[in-house]
Amino acid sequence: MANPLQFIQQTRAEIAKVVWPTRREVFVTTVMVFIMATLTAIFFGLVDLGIRGALQLILGIFT
Secondary structure, eight states, rough: OHHHHHHHHHHHHHHTOOOOOOHHHHHHHHHHHHHHHHHHHHHHHHHHHHHHHHHHHHHHHHO
């Protein structure tokens, strides 16, 4: 088992190596996530409408 003091020192050394994003990078990434989520929702909504319309057409023929 490692020495707790040594573990804390190693942890701090590793955290110091982390490159944190800038405020602008976080903002741009967040906006892109919202845009992609919106586009994905629109796409699947249109696919759903298409499948529903096709199924109603097919089932309308047999009833």
